[in-house]
Amino acid sequence: MQIEEIQNYPANLPVLVEDELFLYPFMITPIFINDSSNMKALDLAIKNDSMLFVAPSRLENGRNFDEIYNCGVIGAIMRKVPLPDGRVKILFQGYAKGKIIEQISNKPLEAKIELIKEDFLEGTKKEALLEVLKEKVKNLANISHYFSPDLLRTIEEGFDASRICDLILNTVRIKKQVAYEFFVLTDLEQKLVKLIDLIAQEIEANKIQKEIKNKVHSRIDKVNKEYFLKEQLRQIQKELGSDTQKEDEVREYQKRLELKKKFMHEDAYKEIKKQIEKFERIHQDNSEASMIQTYIETALDIPFEKISKKKLDIKEVSKQLNHDHYALNKPKERIEEYFAVR
Structure with a gap:
């Protein structure tokens, strides 16, 4: 079939359905055929040595006229190659846009096609x-x-x-x-x-x-950096003499804190958790480490889950805390506030 015959339209052509996309004129496209409807349309085009009309499907695997678009590309079969899996591959070259104006046959699909001509625009x-x-x-x-x-x-x-x-x-x-x-x-x-x-x-x-991608990558990089730095810090601490004993202690404190959480005031929970995290970061040779650890253990020994009807003298609590713990003013204030509202 020669391209000059494009001018002899409307004309009856076999209709092959393309499931994925619209094809355009003057483009060479491989098409894979694996269903009987398209195979019959292909055979008819080869038998009649005619052009082929390729129309996109409206519905997936649609092979009826009401399941395909009424427009497509008129073109020629450049090559046909049978594949080992039973499919057939054709190389299709589009020549012109066309539109279905009349349905001729359903098996195989065949229709009368007219050209779609665009208006000229110059200047x-x-x-x-x-x-x-x-x-x-x-x-x-x-x-x-x-x-x-x-x-x-x-x-x-x-x-x-x-x-x-x-x-x-x-x-x-x-x-x-x-x-x-x-x-x-x-x-x-x-x-x-x-x-x-x-x-x-x-x-x-x-x-x-x-x-959005940049923000996500930035956030991921930040998390990875924090993790990397924490791991480096742990390794440095180990090199300087830290051992797994401290890690075990931290895990034990965290476990005890979570068990008491439901009985505690939110501010008390946050403060103890903050001190545990601080203890985890600080080197064991730091003079503050032992004070923080004493505070954590004292706080966790408080029977938050047991409610006593006995009234506490806040002044006595304050006096005892000042006697037992030097500095740590803020944590002591938290403890005093907690007992004040019990």
Whole structure:
């Protein structure tokens, strides 16, 4: 079948259904066939030495006229290769956009196809819209992986507005319904304006995604850094003489604190937990370590789970704390506050 025969339309053609995407004219695409409906359409095209009409499905694996879009690409089968798994691979080259105007047969799918012809757009308006579109595409290419260098160069150097639109639409990820709306749009000026808007939206979406990824990576890096530094600190402490005894003590304090948590005032719980974490970080040779450890053990020995009806003299509590513990004013104040409200 010669490309010149494209002019002899409307014409009856076998219809092959593509499940994944819209195909565009002048693009060579491999298509894998593994169902009887498409196989019959392919056989009919080969038998009649005719063009093939490839239409996208509306529904997954849809093979009836009411399950496919009414538009697609008229093209030729360049090569057919049977595969070991039973499928058939064809190399398909699109020549022109077409539209189903009449259903001829359901088994195999065959329809009368007419060409979709776009309106011409010439002059300053076309050039201005193309320049804006190319600039938007360049901006999108800088923040995404949609466009290869060769494709970007083809778009930048191109002057066929319709062809450039098809190249872009074939590259960016858009929903089938959106692709369909562009596919059947014959007003070239409207198509350029609409595509500029689509690319602008893609740019904004990619920027937002990039910001989110950067924030997530930054947060992960911070967590990893904190973990790494803590591990380094532990190793340094071990080298300086720390051993597993302190780690066991910290775990035991944490365990005892969690068991008493439900009986404790929230402020008391937070303060004891804070001191345990401080004790975990501080080196055992630090003079403050023994005071903190004494405070923790004293606090954890308090029978929070047992409520006494006996009234405590806060002054006596304060006096006893000052007698037993030098400094540690803030922790002692917390303990006094706790007993004051019991």
